[in-house]
Amino acid sequence: MTRSLSxxxxxxxxxxxxxxxxxxxxxVRLCCPANGGSKKLAVKEFRKRRKNETQKEYIKKLIAEFCISSTLHHENVVSTVDLIQDEKHHWCVVMEYCAGGDLFGRIHCGTLKESGEVNCYLKQLVQGVQYLHSMGVAHRDLKPENLLLDKAGKxxxxxDFGVSEVFRNPFCTLARKAKGLCGSGPYIAPEEFESGEYDSEKVDVWSVGIIYYVMVYNSIPWKAATMSDARYKHFVEHKGQFWPxxxxxxxxxxxxxxxxxPNPATRITIKEIEEDEWFKSLSVCHEDTTSEMAGHQHVGNPKPFK
Structure with a gap:
């Protein structure tokens, strides 16, 4: 981690x-070029080291996140540029800037209503997750706040790969199991609430389903995927008869x-989602896709990042 001053x-x-x-x-802050250039970036400024955390442990976490994110190159994954210190010696990750804000903003303001746009976001999300899994990486904290949009909202x-897991190393076929509760509220898979090991790929699949539900209904299906949650209990006990x-x-x-x-052993995989006939029929946008080509429009965020 030693570099010159410049x-x-x-x-x-x-x-x-x-x-x-x-x-x-x-x-996360906006970073504007000082020389009048037009390329804006985003800077993720990490928290200071905690008192009960050694310097070695602190740096290890920063490097782990940077090493994962900097190796990922896909249209549906935010690009990572650098790991560097600012003038106050705070460690920062420099990233691609997404001017359209996050998906949570679109959902929260109630403008995400058109099914073509919702399904396009679903397909892009699955494409991004499939790429992560092909690289041996599970995100483990997928939620609308961690899904950013470009300026056009397309x-x-x-x-945010802060809690990501490398479940399979390069040139290995055997996947490593994960442990511990990880993620955010209703997006956490039911097996994570148990004490044993679990498949982190299947955890991401579960989160994708919750995100789609939230996009469609602008609400969460339940607060937590545990039998102590009445709505989740109803879902489990009336499988195949859940009105939403x-x-x-x-x-x-x-x-x-x-x-x-609820059973991760029989839950569909990301690759199987891509092979689903309905999913394959969905039109999806890329950077050069026009509304006419896609058959739907993207409204964009009414309160995007500046």
Whole structure:
């Protein structure tokens, strides 16, 4: 982690400005070039080391997140540029800037209503997760707040790899199991609430299903996937007769029951989602896709990042 003074300076990318987002472990700020250039970036400024945390443990976490995110290159994953220190010696990750804000903002303001746009975001999310899994990485904290949009609100990108898991090393076929509760509230898979090991790929699949539900209904299906939650208990005990799914058309209804299967052993995989006939029929946007080509429009975030 030793660099020259010039290499260690965030100034080569520009100056930090307003806060774009806050989390438990970091603050994300806009970074504008000081020389009048047009390329804006985002800077994730990590929290300070905790008192009960050694310097070695602290640095290890930063490097782990950077090493994972910097190896990922996909249209539906936020690009990582650098790990560097700012003028106050705070460690920062420099990232691609997504001016459209996050998916949570679109859902919260109630403008995500058109089914073509919802399904396009679902397909982009699955494409991004499938890429992560092909690289041996499970995200483990997929939620609308960690899904960013470009300026036009057309391209969805996965971000925040702070709790990601490398479940399979390069050139290995055997997947490593994960342990411990990880993620955010209703997006956490039921097997994580148990004490044993679990498949982190299947955890991501579960989160994808909850995200789709939230996009469709602008609400969460339950607070936690545990039998102490009345709505989740009803879902488990009336499998195949859950009214929010039954209101959907046949294609998404069948897929949602397979994605939100409480049993991870029989839950569908990301690769199997991509092979689903209804899913394959969905039109998806890329950077060069026009509304006419896609057959749907993207509204964009009414309160995007500046």
């Amino acid at each position: 290499e260690n300076s965030l100034a080569k990318y520009g100056q930090k400005h307003e806060v774009l987002g806050r989390g438990a472990n970091a603050v 391209i969805l990108k996965i971000t 799914f039954d209101r959907m058309q046949a294609g998404p209804r069948r897929l949602m029951y397979r994605i939100l299967d």
